[in-house]
Amino acid sequence: MKQEKKILDEKAPSDGMTVPEGYFADFAARMALSLEKTEFEEQAHQPIAIKPRTFWERIRPYAYMAAMFAGVWCMLKMFTLMTANPDQVVPSPTLSKALANETFVNEYVMPGIDQFDIMSQMMDEGFDLDQLDQEDAATAADADYDLNATESLDFEQDNE
Amino acid sequence: MSEYPRENPELIERLRQPAQCRQAFTEVISQYSEPLYWQIRRMVQNHDDANDLLQNTFMKAWQSLENFRGEAKLSTWLYKIAINEAISHLEKERKRLDLSIDDEASHLAQLIEADEHIDGDELAKKLRKAIATLPEKQRLVFNMKYFDGMKYEDMSQVLGTSVGALKASYHLAVKKIEQFFEDND
Numbered sequence: 519m520k521q522e523k524k525i526l527d528e529k530a531p532s533d534g535m536t537v538p539e540g541y542f543a544d545f546a547a548r549m550a551l552s553l554e555k556t557e558f559e560e561q562a563h564q565p566i567a568i569k570p571r572t573f574w575e576r577i578r579p580y581a582y583m584a585a586m587f588a589g590v591w592c593m594l595k596m597f598t599l600m601t602a603n604p605d606q607v608v609p610s611p612t613l614s615k616a617l618a619n620e621t622f623v624n625e626y627v628m629p630g631i632d633q634f635d636i637m638s639q640m641m642d643e644g645f646d647l648d649q650l651d652q653e654d655a656a657t658a659a660d661a662d663y664d665l666n667a668t669e670s671l672d673f674e675q676d677n678e
Numbered sequence: 679m680s681e682y683p684r685e686n687p688e689l690i691e692r693l694r695q696p697a698q699c700r701q702a703f704t705e706v707i708s709q710y711s712e713p714l715y716w717q718i719r720r721m722v723q724n725h726d727d728a729n730d731l732l733q734n735t736f737m738k739a740w741q742s743l744e745n746f747r748g749e750a751k752l753s754t755w756l757y758k759i760a761i762n763e764a765i766s767h768l769e770k771e772r773k774r775l776d777l778s779i780d781d782e783a784s785h786l787a788q789l790i791e792a793d794e795h796i797d798g799d800e801l802a803k804k805l806r807k808a809i810a811t812l813p814e815k816q817r818l819v820f821n822m823k824y825f826d827g828m829k830y831e832d833m834s835q836v837l838g839t840s841v842g843a844l845k846a847s848y849h850l851a852v853k854k855i856e857q858f859f860e861d862n863d
Contacts, residue, residue, distance in 0.1 A: 533809075533825065534802025535719055536795045542712050545729070549711070549736050550704040558744040561696040 683709040683753070690748045699743055707736055710753070713826065714760045720821045721764040723789040723810070731767055735760045750835065757836045761818060768814070779813070786810035808858040812851050819844055820851040 692702035714735060719728035738759050739746075746755055768782070777785055790806050809817055818837065822828040823844075830841045837844070 533720065533806050534796050534799040535716075535725075535793070535806075536797050537715070537725060538795065542715070545711050545715075545732070546704070546708045549707045549733060552733075552737075553700065553703065553740050556741060556743065559696050559699055 683713075685751055685753065690752055693743060693746065693752075694748065703740055703743065706739075706752070706756075710756050711736070713753075714756060716825065717757065717821065718760055718764045720806075720809070720825065721761075721817065722767055723786050723793060723806070725793070725795045727767060731760070731763045735763050738763070751832070754832060754835045761836065765814065783811045804859070804862070805855070808855040808862075811858055812854055815839075816847050816851040816854070819847045820855075823848050 689702055689705060692698040693706070695702075711732060715728055715732050718731045718735070719725065722728055722731065735756065739756055746752075771777070771785075772779070772782060775785065787807050787810055790803060790810065796803065809820060812820060815837070819833065822833050822836075823830075830844050833839075833844050834841050839847075
């Protein structure tokens with residue numbers, strides 16, 4: 519048993535098995551010869567097919583560049599609109615020219631007009647003033663009703 | 679017996695190149711045929727069966743070379759294929775001879791007795807018989823650790839078992855072999 523136990527403690531254990539002489543050298547040579555051609559190996563001999571470029575592939579860089587410039591332009595436009603001073607009068611050559619024209623001022627700018635002139639012109643053009651009065655009355659009645667409703671609601675809330 | 683060759687990154691890279699894979703694989707056969715042979719032989723005990731299974735191992739490795747991505751060690755990958763081949767062979771033999779797992783030990787003992795390729799060391803033969811009594815997985819663990827000196831971490835990758843379980847398995851295997859020696863003294 520001592521000797522048997524010793525075999526388990528040996529540093530270079532042996533199981534007593536052997537192989538025919540020259541087996542491993544022979545095996546490697548035989549095995550290398552018996553390897554069949556695989557699909558993976560054949561990939562090396564296949565020419566790399568160059569796919570023709572489609573129309574979109576050809577114009578794609580230019581389309582992307584155009585989209586980029588459009589984006590930059592939109593950003594600048596937005597920035598200008600957001601930072602513009604609303605009080606600032608933009609000098610317009612068309613408006614300056616129009617105001618310098620005396621005929622334009624006489625025809626389109628009417629500083630002396632008043633409400634009576636407007637009513638007279640409306641009557642001349644056949645507008646029914648009675649209808650206008652009725653519409654005014656209806657609008658005023660609606661406004662009163664809303665006002666009363668709001669007041670009564672306030673009153674109820676106060677009571678509560 | 680035979681130590682596993684060190685991992686060679688240049689060889690692995692060549693294995694992944696379709697133009698160079700054949701030459702590289704021939705080198706793999708030269709380097710790994712011996713350690714893989716002994717691993718298989720210790721499982722199946724018979725030289726002729728071990729020879730056939732070793733051929734199948736390299737054939738399968740060659741056919742699935744495209745799937746080897748180099749993430750696992752080359753030796754681990756080859757070891758896995760070899761062990762699967764050996765286990766499948768033992769299962770087929772069990773079915774063919776209608777053997778139970780318990781009967782397998784005596785069948786393997788018969789193969790050891792009939793083996794022509796031995797050096798006549800009676801103690802070594804007894805050790806082989808003792809190993810043959812172990813369950814399949816314990817036998818694998820014992821062979822890898824005792825004969826190949828494989829690290830538990832590497833064994834864990836090959837067998838898909840935790841390091842702790844492998845240590846326990848090896849410890850049990852040694853105890854059983856010692857018990858076998860005691861019983862057959």
